[in-house]
Amino acid sequence: MHLEINQLQKQFKTKRGLLTALQDISLHIEEGEFVCAVGASGSGKSTLLRLIAGLDTPTAGEILVDGVRVTGPGSDRGMVFQSYTLYPWMSVAENVEFGLKLQGVPKAQRKQQAAYYLEVVGLSTFTKALPKELSGGMKQRVAIARALASKPKILLMDEPFGALDVQTKEAMQQFLLEIWRSTSTTIFMITHDVEEAIFLSQRIYVLSARPGTIRRELQIQLPSKSNPQIKRHSTFQKYKDDVMKLLYEDGMQTNRICEVQSSVMGNR
Numbered sequence: 001m002h003l004e005i006n007q008l009q010k011q012f013k014t015k016r017g018l019l020t021a022l023q024d025i026s027l028h029i030e031e032g033e034f035v036c037a038v039g040a041s042g043s044g045k046s047t048l049l050r051l052i053a054g055l056d057t058p059t060a061g062e063i064l065v066d067g068v069r070v071t072g073p074g075s076d077r078g079m080v081f082q083s084y085t086l087y088p089w090m091s092v093a094e095n096v097e098f099g100l101k102l103q104g105v106p107k108a109q110r111k112q113q114a115a116y117y118l119e120v121v122g123l124s125t126f127t128k129a130l131p132k133e134l135s136g137g138m139k140q141r142v143a144i145a146r147a148l149a150s151k152p153k154i155l156l157m158d159e160p161f162g163a164l165d166v167q168t169k170e171a172m173q174q175f176l177l178e179i180w181r182s183t184s185t186t187i188f189m190i191t192h193d194v195e196e197a198i199f200l201s202q203r204i205y206v207l208s209a210r211p212g213t214i215r216r217e218l219q220i221q222l223p224s225k226s227n228p229q230i231k232r233h234s235t236f237q238k239y240k241d242d243v244m245k246l247l248y249e250d251g252m253q254t255n256r257i258c259e260v261q262s263s264v265m266g267n268r
């Protein structure tokens with residue numbers, strides 16, 4: 001798997017004119033990598049992920065998965081969203097099987113694959129449960145099992161733990177690292193949580209405020225991620241300071257531009 005994005009731009013038509021959400025985004029993700037993109041609210045993170053998923057089309061540039069241009073959604077890209085997207089009337093197993101059913105996978109194989117991935121995410125005893133019977137973290141584990149069951153080339157995650165409390169979030173981060181290691185899945189996650197990005201990924205793309213551009217690419221090298229205490233390690237803190245500084249400087253710049261714009265408007 002090789003994901004390549006070249007000079008991507010996305011503009012939206014709004015009542016106030018064209019809004020440039022993403023500008024000149026070029027990045028790559030290699031087989032088996034865990035990469036995160038961090039950015040402030042409105043920097044275009046969700047837009048970027050939706051474009052890769054093929055849920056929206058770029059205004060310029062291209063997205064290639066193994067050299068093939070993305071023109072729409074496909075089972076080679078699995079998605080996990082922040083909000084719980086399970087079908088409430090279907091059991092946990094049926095939810096996991098659903099994508100496979102759409103792909104035309106025969107029933108027996110569907111059941112087998114769903115059972116396997118529900119075991120991977122530690123929910124074997126909940127196969128018959130309905131989503132309403134699950135906690136938020138469990139629901140996200142089902143969503144991850146569902147995405148993995150289709151055996152995507154890359155798993156795209158849009159702030160998957162954003163709605164969880166701190167403790168559940170930490171447990172889910174640990175859990176996701178285990179899944180990533182055991183399944184060798186390639187993961188691209190977007191988040192505004194800098195600690196989460198440093199803890200999970202091998203590389204981070206820092207996005208600038210709107211229009212979102214790649215401000216910096218950082219390689220993350222930490223002694224061990226098995227222990228959540230790593231977040232207190234001086235190297236971890238140094239990465240965090242570097243990313244926060246980039247985001248902060250960017251915020252300052254945006255504020256300054258807004259101040260200049262409003263004073264120009266005021267002088268009219």
Ligand SMILES: Nc1ncnc2c1ncn2[C@@H]1O[C@H](COP(=O)(O)OP(=O)(O)OP(=O)(O)O)[C@@H](O)[C@H]1O
Nearest residue numbers: 012014019021040041042043044045046047048192
């Ligand atoms: N369908 C749309 N029509 C018009 N503008 C849009 C649309 N989708 C996103 N935008 C705008 O594009 C910009 C980027 O939005 P996006 O949701 O990608 O940012 P984000 O970084 O994911 O933000 P957050 O962290 O708050 O979720 C924002 O200014 C948003 O208002």
